Amino acid sequence: MTAAAYDAIADQYAEFAAEVWDKHPLxxxxxxxxxxSVRGRGPVADLxxxxxHLTAHLRSLGLDAFGVDLSPAMVSLARAAHPDLRFEVGSMAALELPEASLAGILSWYSVIHTPPAEVPGYFAEFARTLASGGHVLLGCFESQGAPLTSFDHKVTxxxxxxxxxxxxxxxxxxLAExxxxxxxxxxxxxxxxHGSLLLRKP
Known part of the structure; x- marks a missing residue:
């Protein structure tokens, strides 16, 4: 359902993302x-x-970055906009990557639609694919002291x-904080x- 929802608004989302990612210096x-933390240690996946946009930004920071997304339409846009980078259709819950093959994972607002019961499986997959000493940077909406809550996002x-x-x-x-x-x-x-976590695999 999430993939279809993003397929339907891929062009509009690409325009939105181009404007928003540069607004926040933090x-x-x-x-x-x-x-x-990960430069020179191996490939980095933008999940x-x-x-x-962020895959390209990571490459500009000197990382061997590639992108994975559940939405075929998003991947098509990414390939057209950044033909020098690698983008694949795939699920964060079952990455087609060997164990301990990544130096880093960026998961920037990419688990916000995941049903809470499925989130531990995503983190397990992050840990499986990260090499020892690898890092995860995760961004999300934060509950401001309240319990886990859902809300009506514009997409899903x-x-x-x-x-x-x-x-x-x-x-x-x-994964250690x-x-x-x-x-x-x-x-x-x-x-x-907004909240973010930087995590490390020992």
């Missing part, structure tokens, strides 16, 4: 910190890459997570706090 600093149902709960799921999968960041919504944004 998030750009996070992407840079992530890049500094839920959409039209490829999405979730606001307590970062403590996500960090606990990550720890159960074997390195750091976290909260950002309040900016002008014109949905009134939801």
């Amino acid at each position: 998030e750009r600093a996070l992407w840079t910190a992530f890049a500094d 839920g890459c959409g039209p490829g 149902t999405a979730y606001c997570w307590p970062l403590d709960e996500l960090a606990g799921i990550a720890a159960a999968a074997g 390195v750091g976290r960041m909260y950002r309040e919504p900016g002008a014109g944004e949905r009134p939801l706090r």
Whole structure:
């Protein structure tokens, strides 16, 4: 259902993403910190890459980055916009990648639509594909002290997570928290706090 929903709005989403990713210096600093943590250690997967904006940004930061997305329409747009980069259709729950083959994973708002019961499987797949010392940078909507809640996202149902709960799921999968960041919504944004986790596989 999520793939079909994003297929239907792929062109509009690509325009939106082109405008929004450059607006927040805190998030750009996070992407840079992530890049500094994994640069030169091996390939980096941008999971839920959409039209490829962040995959291209990671490449500009010196990473061997490629993108994976569930939506064929998004992957087609990414390939057209960034023909020098690799993009594949695939599921974060079952990546067609060998064990311990990645230096890093970017999961930027790519698990927000995942039913909560399925999220541990995603983190297990992150841990399976990461090499020792590899990092995950995850971005999401944050619940602002409330329990896990759902809301009516413009595309399909999405979730606001307590970062403590996500960090606990990550720890159960074997991923240790390195750091976290909260950002309040900016002008014109949905009134939801943003959160991020930087995780490391020992």
